[in-house]
Every structure is written in C-alpha cells, then in structure tokens.
Amino acid sequence: MTKRRGGLLHGDWSGTWPVAETGAGVYLYDRDGRQFLDAVGGAHVVTIGHGVSEIANAMAEQARKLAYASSRTWVNEPQLELAELIRSRTPPGLVWVYFTSSGSEAAEMAMQLARQYHLERNEPERHRIIGRWHSYHGGTLGAVGMGGHAVHRSRLEPYLPRARHVASPQCAHCPFDLNHPSCEIKCATDLVDAIEHAGHETVAAFIAEPIGGTTSGALEPPTGYYESIRSICDEYGILFIADEVVTGFGRTGRDFAIQHWNAIPDLILCSKGLASGYAPLGAVVVHERVADTIRDGTGSVSLRMTYSGHPVSCAAGLAVQRHIADLHLVDRCASMGDYLKERLTEMGKASAFVSEVRGRGLLLAVELAAEPDRGVAFPRIERAQERVVAEAFRRGMLLMGGSGTASSPDGDHILISPPFILTEAEGDLLVELLQQSIAAALVEGH
Ligand code: PMP
Numbered sequence: 001m002t003k004r005r006g007g008l009l010h011g012d013w014s015g016t017w018p019v020a021e022t023g024a025g026v027y028l029y030d031r032d033g034r035q036f037l038d039a040v041g042g043a044h045v046v047t048i049g050h051g052v053s054e055i056a057n058a059m060a061e062q063a064r065k066l067a068y069a070s071s072r073t074w075v076n077e078p079q080l081e082l083a084e085l086i087r088s089r090t091p092p093g094l095v096w097v098y099f100t101s102s103g104s105e106a107a108e109m110a111m112q113l114a115r116q117y118h119l120e121r122n123e124p125e126r127h128r129i130i131g132r133w134h135s136y137h138g139g140t141l142g143a144v145g146m147g148g149h150a151v152h153r154s155r156l157e158p159y160l161p162r163a164r165h166v167a168s169p170q171c172a173h174c175p176f177d178l179n180h181p182s183c184e185i186k187c188a189t190d191l192v193d194a195i196e197h198a199g200h201e202t203v204a205a206f207i208a209e210p211i212g213g214t215t216s217g218a219l220e221p222p223t224g225y226y227e228s229i230r231s232i233c234d235e236y237g238i239l240f241i242a243d244e245v246v247t248g249f250g251r252t253g254r255d256f257a258i259q260h261w262n263a264i265p266d267l268i269l270c271s272k273g274l275a276s277g278y279a280p281l282g283a284v285v286v287h288e289r290v291a292d293t294i295r296d297g298t299g300s301v302s303l304r305m306t307y308s309g310h311p312v313s314c315a316a317g318l319a320v321q322r323h324i325a326d327l328h329l330v331d332r333c334a335s336m337g338d339y340l341k342e343r344l345t346e347m348g349k350a351s352a353f354v355s356e357v358r359g360r361g362l363l364l365a366v367e368l369a370a371e372p373d374r375g376v377a378f379p380r381i382e383r384a385q386e387r388v389v390a391e392a393f394r395r396g397m398l399l400m401g402g403s404g405t406a407s408s409p410d411g412d413h414i415l416i417s418p419p420f421i422l423t424e425a426e427g428d429l430l431v432e433l434l435q436q437s438i439a440a441a442l443v444e445g446h
Helices: 053-065 077-089 103-120 141-146 150-159 186-198 225-236 288-296 311-326 329-350 384-394 424-443
Strands: 020-024 027-030 035-038 094-100 128-132 164-166 203-208 239-243 267-270 282-287 354-360 363-368 400-403 412-416
Touching (some): 053 311, 094 288, 103 239, 103 267, 103 282, 128 141, 141 150, 225 239, 329 354, 363 424, 412 424
Parallel strands (some): 128 164, 203 239, 239 267
Antiparallel strands (some): 020 027, 400 412
C-alpha cells in the first residue's frame, strides 16, 4: 500500500492506494499478492478478463511492425479492419468511424460533428445539446457540460457550455410522480418542452446513455421511451447521440444497448469495452445521413487528434473483438447476466437493505435503502454505498457505487459489471461477498 495524500479513494476507506500488480481472468492482485475479485471490470471496462496473452501478443507484434504514423496523413491496417468490424456490429446505417483515445474525447468529437452537420445544412443557429440529469458523458469540459452530474457541474459551472437537461427515466422514483404506462412516457415527451423552451431552432442534439452507467446505476427506461425520443428528434431535426461508452460491445447482452429498442441513433459513442482495457481506445460511429451531409457539404471533417486510430490501440481492439466473437462472449454475458441477476435478486429479498436489483446483461445495480418496504433511502450523509464498497474491498472484492436519484441526493446503489467470462461459481462468490459487505456496512453501521 502506498500512502495517499489528500482525500480518500472511496469515501470512508483507509486512505491508501493499493498498487495493482497483475491481473488474471476476473481477478486483480496487489503487490503483496492479495487477490481481488473484479466485480466491476475495472470501471465497466474489462469484458474478456485480465491477462489474455493473445491480446498482448497482437499489441507487441503491431508495435514492432508499426507503432505510429500520423493520423493527419495516414490510416493503418488495424484501424481499417477495426472500423470495418465496428460497422458490422453497429445498427444499420452507422457507417463512418472516427477513433479517439477515450470516451470523453468521443463525446467531444460527437458534439463537433453534430455542430458541423447543422452548419452544412445551413442551420448555424443550432448549437445547443440537451442531455439528461443524472448522466455522465466524460470529464472534459464539453462532456461535463452535456452531462447531468450535479457535483461535477457545480465545480465547473463558469466554464460549461449552455446545455439543457431533462429528467432521466427513473420509474422507481418517477420525477413526475406518475406510473407507467398511464404516464404516457412523460420522461420522453418532456424533451419536447425542453426543445421548445430552448428554442427549437437552436437545438443541435440530444444525448443519452441507453442504459445508465455509474451515476444512475444501470437505469433502464420504460417500454417505448427510445422510440418516442427518436420520433421527437426526427420531428425537430435534432440528432440523437447514444453514449454507449459503458454499454457498447456486449455489456448488456447485445452488441449495443440501443439494440434492445427500436431506435437507431445518429451518432454512437463507444470506448470501454472496445479494447477491454488493453489499450486506451474510443470511437464515434456516425450514421450515413450525417456522414453524407458532411461529405456533400464541405467534404471534410476538422477532427484532429494525434492518437486517432493509433495502430497499437486498434490492434488491441481488433484482437479483443475477435476473441469475443470466437468465444461467443456476448451470448455468455447475456446468460451470465440472467444468472447473476437472479442470484442478486434472491440475496436482495433476504437482505433488510436492498430495495431493487436492476439492469441487463452484466451491467447490474443493487439499490440500497434504509427501509426498502417504505421506500426510505439512506440519507447521503450516511455514505451507505461507500461503506459497502469499503467492506467489499476488505473482503477482497472490487465494487463501485453511486448515489442520488432524479429528485434527491439521497439514495445509493452498487454497480456489478464483471468481465463476461465470470463463471457461476465466481458469480456465487460475488453474491456472497456482497451480502456480507452489505450486512457488515449497514447492519453494524446503521
Ligand atoms: N460516457 C460514459 C457513459 C462513461 O461512463 C464515461 C466514463 N466513465 C465516459 C463517457 C467518459 O469516458 P472516459 O473516462 O474514457 O473519458
């Protein structure tokens, strides 16, 4: 353990950084040889597991052959092959791929592409992005501006672009106090009010995580939500950006989470699962209607990043995606997700502090509550999720937590997003450690 200056890593925890030394399968090991079950795949990143030698070999081979050629002048083989592979897995019509090194960069590039699309169409006043409260799209200024994370926003407010936000779909804590289906999906139609309020001629795009990630905790919208969002965007000539940085490349049991619904985005952001953490890599995938408009207009995009299409990162992404296809890991993610969700649900019913288990595939969340039957959340000041995460760490398991609902800073959830190779026995261990951690953190601490 290395002493850490300043704040704590995960809330109430010991104030030291563990030093990660090796990874194998679903486990990480620190330099004292202590084993940790990686129940969140790093940060919803690792899909194929740690320490897969064939990926390391593909990267080393590429580095020996060609480590870098400027993206201003060149493309390279793994970049072309990976772009083709991405095209074959994204929904129909998404044809053009621009590589980045991270999810935040993909979010920035998507904003610029949305802006350029409207400029090419001679609608220069369209500049606003509408996002959702309780969302996360990255740590760079533009991405924080689109995001609806109140704490991040409050720190940076003076620098942020003037985005607008609508409520996240959150049936268990409906921000409109309605019930589905009699609500007529008010959380989607509320976008119309936001567009009208902003001035519809000024709105460029709407961005959403198809299934929420860390901040909202594997939140799924009600049936019909994305179909309604798609038709509102069409009606107002607004682009729909799906942030699949967490969900892309299989995590929810489909290649892309939006494929659970009948709505095709104009731009898709992806990153984490693309190279499963073996290299920094992200991408924006662009629908032909946007790409064609730009091609038929000025004909060039002014996106310039030194490491776009980096040969070694693309070689890692290609090797990871081939490995996923060879071992049918997306199907495995779907079936292991069903198994784990069932086991977590059983655990939740037996626990005094679990109000809901939700999510799809291996993007699951366990919602904690002080009094689940009466819908009473833990007050934020009790730092319930941080305490559970800390107890799990003591027991040799890595978790992530989030807090707050659409209407309150109170409320806690624990994210479960292990690598797709998790076995049932490892899943059982995960559930047992989580149950112990919740009991230790909340029974004793409450
Ligand atoms: N979008 C979502 C949904 C994310 O969860 C994240 C990262 N947690 C990002 C974008 C930003 O990705 P990165 O940290 O790679 O910049």
